[in-house]
Amino acid sequence: MKILQAMFFPPEQPGGVSSMVPYIQENFKKIGWDMEIFYLPKRIRCKGSEEIEFATFDWEKYKENEIVEKYIQTIKDYTWWTKLRLQQTYDVIHAHHPIAGLVMKKLFPDTPVIITIHSSYENELLLNHKIKASDLSHAFLTSIYRELEFHLDGIITVSKSFKAYLSKYVENEESIQVIYNGYDFDRFRPITHDNHIPQIISLCRLVPAKGLDILLSACAELKKRGHNFVLHIIGDGPIREELEQKAKEKDVYEEIIFYGYMLHPEEFIPFYDIFVLPSRAEAFGSVFAEAALSQLALVGTNIGGIAEQIDHGKNGLLVPVDDVPALTNALEELVVSPNYRVELARNAWEKAKSEYSISRVINQLKMIYQNNVQY
Template sequence: MANQKKKILFIINNLHCGGAENALISLLHVFDYTRFEVDLLLMKYEGVFLHKVPPSVRILPSPKEIVFFDMPFKQVLYKSIKGFRPDILLARLFYFFYVRHEPVPTIKDQKLWRALRLCLPKLPNRYDVAISYLENIPNCYNVDKVTATKKIAFIRNDYDKLGMDPKLDRPYFKQLTALLTVSKSCEAILHHHFSDLPIQIGTMQSVFSLDTIKVMADEPIAEDFSGTTIVSVGRLYPQKGFDLAIAACSILVSKGYAIKWYVLGEGSLRNELQQQIDDLHLHQHFFLIGQKENPYPYLLKATLYAQTSRFEGKSRATEEAKILQKVILATNFPTVNDQLKHLENGYIVDLTAEAIAAGIQQLLDNEEIREKLKDTLSSSQINNTKELKILYDIIEN
C-alpha cells in the first residue's frame, strides 16, 4: 500500500508583487507533489501572482471577516448587526481602542491580530504541517486558527529593523515547531531574542526556478533601455531607500551622466517620491514605472542593478540579478554580506546618496571592475536542493 501524502498548508497575506510572494510561488513550483498534498490560504484573495499558483495547489476561501477591518465603522456597524455578527463589531471596537493609535506599523500589525482573532473562525481542515510564509498575521493565524501536527513560521526580514515587539511574538513563537528566516544574519537576531524557546530556529533561503527566470527574461518590454540604464526593484516604502536613489541620480546627472533609472514597484511613498523627482527636474532620468509581474526583462537589459535599501532580510531581487549575471550595487545594510562580497560579486557602498552616486560612477567608468563582477557571477550556482531539504526534513522528521 502506497504511503499517504502528507497534508501541507501554506499561509500568506496575498499574492501581490513582492519578494515573499514571489518566493512562495517559486517554492510551490518546485515542491514535491508526489509526497505532499498542498493547500494555500490567502488572508485576502488578491494579487498579480494568483494565476501563477501551480494547478496541484488548492486555494482555500479567504476569511471573509478581514474585509470588515478595511470598512468605515458605520458600514461595519450596519453589516455586523444585519448579519448577526456581534463578534465582528466587538473586534472592530477593540481594534479602535487597542490598535488605532499605535505609531509603529509593524507593532500595529502585531496588535491588529489581537482584534482579528476575536471574529475569525478556526480553519476546519486538519493538516500534518502548516507553514506561514510571512511575519505577523499569517504567523498568528497559523498558531491560533489552524489545526496541524507541526507548525512552521517564517520571518522574511531583519527582525530588529522591522521594529517588532518580541513580547507580543513570544507566546506565539513558543507554540511553533520551527521558526525560519532567510539568512544567517537574520537567524542570529532571532536566536538573540528567542533562543530560550523550545523550538528550532534556522535558515531556509529562497528557492528559484532558474529555467523560468531565463525564459521570462527574454520577453519584450515597452520602455527604452538604450544607453545607460539602472534598475531597482521593491515596494515604494522607506525601507527600500528610493529617496536616496533619486538624490544619487541627481548627483550623477549634474556630473553629466545620461542615465535612465527605472524603479519597479508600488507603495505608499509614490506621490512623495514623484514630487522629489519633479523638484530635482529628473523626469527624463528617474522613472517610477510601477509594479511589474515580470521584472526579469528589465533586469536583463539593465546596465546595472541597484539595491539602495536601509535594511533587508535577504533581497530576492538581488538574488535574481545575480542569476542574470548583472553588475550589482548595494548599500551596506546590516545583512548585505549574506548576499554580496564587495568587489567579488557586487559593489557595496555606504547608505548615503553621495556614496551611491560615487559607487555607480565607479562602476560606469571602470569596465575592468564590471567584468570581474560578471565573471564571478557566471561561475556561481543556485542550489535549490539544499534549501528544499531543510524544509522537507522539518516536515518529515
C-alpha cells in the same frame, strides 16, 4: 505527506515570500507530496470577534494603540477565515507570517506548526516613519517573537543577520534555523546586450525604507559629473509623487522612468546593466538574488541580508546606509567601466546559481517537515 503553506498575502502579491511559495508547492508536488496554500483575502476585514490572549505577555496594556488594535483585529479575522475554510487535517503546517503561525497553532494544537519569519514589521514601520522605537506598538510587535517561540514547533528565518536580530527577543536563539530564499532558475534568462548608455534599474515598493531618496541624490551627482545613464524605477507606493518631485528638483527627471507596479519584472530586468537598491534594512533582499540571476551588476547597502549576498568587489559593490557620496562613487565605477560591471554580473550570477536554487530549499524543508511530522 500533507502540508499546508499558511501565508498572509495572496501568492500573486509582489515580494520574496509571495513569489516563492507557489514554486515550493509545485516542486513538492513533483515528488508526490500533497501541499496546499492558504491566505487571508484582502476583502476579509473586521469579521472576527473571538477574544485573543497571549501566553508570554499581556497585550491589553498596549490596547489603546491603533497599530496594536489593527494587528489584534487581523488575528481575529485570520482565525474567523481559517475556521470557515479549513476543515481537514495536515501532517505539518508551515506558516509564513506571525499571525498565520499563531492562529494555526491555536486551531491545530496537535499539528506541528513551523514558521519562516521573512521580515520585521516593526522595522518597516520605524523606517517608514510610522512609529518610534519608544512606542507601545514597537514593544507589542517585538513581544510577538517570544510568543511564537513559546507556541510553535520551529522557527526559520532567511539570513544570519536577521537571526541575530530575532535573538534579542527569544530565549533560545540557537533553535532558529536559517534557510536562504530559493528561486526557479527558469524564470530568469540573462540576455546578451550592448547598451551604449548604461541602464540602471531599481525594483521595490516606494517607501522610505528603500532609500530611493539617497539614490536620486546620487544620480543627481552622477549627472553633475558628466555621466550619461537612465534609471528605471519599477514599483509603486505612497512616496511615488514625492520621489518624482525630488527628481525634478534634482534635475534628473529626464534621466528617470517611473514605471509603477509591474507583475513580472524578471522579464525585463535582463535588458538592464546595473541593479541598485540602497535599502535602510533588508532581512534578505530577494530582488538582489533575482537581479543576480538576471546577470546584472549589483549595488547595495552594507546591511542585513544584502551584505550576505554581496561580496564587495567580487560580485557587487556595498556602500554604507544613507551615504550619497559612496553610492555615487559605486555607480560611477560601474557606469564608466563596462568590463568591470560584466565581471561583477557574471560572478553574481554564479553565486546565485550555486546558493539560491529552489531545489536546495526543497531539500532543506523536506528534512524539517519529516523531523516534525508525528506518526
